[in-house]
Amino acid sequence: MNIQQMQYYAEVCRYENVTRAAETMHMSQSTLSLAMKNIEEETGLNLFRHVGRNIQITEDGHALLHEVESMLKHFKRFEGSVREIAHRHNRLQIALPSQIATVILPLLLEEFRKLHPEIELEITEPAGGEALDMVEREEVDLAFVHDADDRPTLTLRKLSDWPICLCVPADHELTGQNSISLAKATAYPLVLLGRNFILTHEILEKCRKQKLTPQVLHYSPHLSTIWNIVRQKIAFSILTGNGIPAGSGLAAIPIKGLFQRGFVVTKKGRQIYAGERLLIDFVRQKFKA
Structure with a gap:
């Protein structure tokens, strides 16, 4: 029977x-x-x-x-x-570091939720390197990051390229310049993201190779702290361009020759379920457009 x-x-x-x-x-x-x-x-x-x-x-x-x-x-x-x-599998766990979160988080919380209300999103905001570790340990289903070290256990799908910028107060005399050199940018007092952030690691490595000694006053894992310090004209910062929101009282000056790529990261060999595929395709299509 x-x-x-x-x-x-x-x-x-x-x-x-x-x-x-x-x-x-x-x-x-x-x-x-x-x-x-x-x-x-x-x-x-x-x-x-x-x-x-x-x-x-x-x-x-x-x-x-x-x-x-x-x-x-x-x-x-x-x-x-x-x-x-x-x-x-309709409850997605996502690692979303703070800088890339400024552009992706509004898309997820508004447009994607309206399109797919059946999919629950659980979002954490670790540093970029930690986000990769979380995907590797399968503590999250996927991560969106700026750049990523080449790990054989991870699959990277490119989203876009963004310039790395000197972040200054909107009324500073540098505002309006098309670009600035890394040497000139690091001559100013700086507040940077924490040392475990991929961007900070890359900036310090670039400075080492160019024999530059940046004046870093403070490292902070919180973008809001960095923005406030820059607004108060205590120090400048070096951030990915999309980590400097419009209307924030801040300006972004691209640093010559420095870019960061955005990726969506998943674990190799792990099945990509339907909800994850919808989310990945949605975000990639947004940046492609």
């Missing part, structure tokens, strides 16, 4: 009437009668006695019903487990 036959049999036994059971299941009486006949032939059991328009369940019929009800309970638990697994 298959699951459908079991469900038919349980309903007929419940009503002890084929016609009423057929009405409940929105099928014809003849189709259900044939199904009961097939079950008797397949099992080799005499399951019913006909009494007028009703039926009585035989002793063998009751024994079979006991087994059928047990199997249907197991099947319901199985269906519930499958639904729970599917629901978990």
Whole structure:
């Protein structure tokens, strides 16, 4: 007996009437009668006695019903487990470092949620390097990062390129320049993202290669702290261009020859589920456009 036959049999036994059971299941009486006949032939059991328009369940019929009800309970638990697994795959865990979050987070919280309200988003904002570690350890489903070290365990899908910029107050005399050299940018007092951020590591490495000594007053993991320090004209900063929002009272001056790439990162060998694919395609299409 298959699951459908079991469900038919349980309903007929419940009503002890084929016609009423057929009405409940929105099928014809003849189709259900044939199904009961097939079950008797397949099992080799005499399951019913006909009494007028009703039926009585035989002793063998009751024994079979006991087994059928047990199997249907197991099947319901199985269906519930499958639904729970599917629901978990509609709950995406995303690592989104603070700079790239300034452009991607509004897209996710507004437009993507409207398009796909069935998908739950759990978003953490670690440093870029930590975001890669989280994908590698499968603590999150995917990450969006600026640049990424080449790890054999990770798959990188490119989003876009952004200039690395000197961040200054909007009313500073440097505002409006098309670009600035790294040597000139690092001659000013600076506040940078934490040392574990990929951007900070890259800037310090560029300075080392060019034998530059940047005047770093402070490292902070919080963009809001950096923005406030720059607004108060205590120090400048070096940030990816998309980490300097419009209308913030800050200006971005591209540093010559310095760019960061944006990537969406997933674990190699791990299945990409439908919800993840929708999210990845949505963000990549946004940046492609």
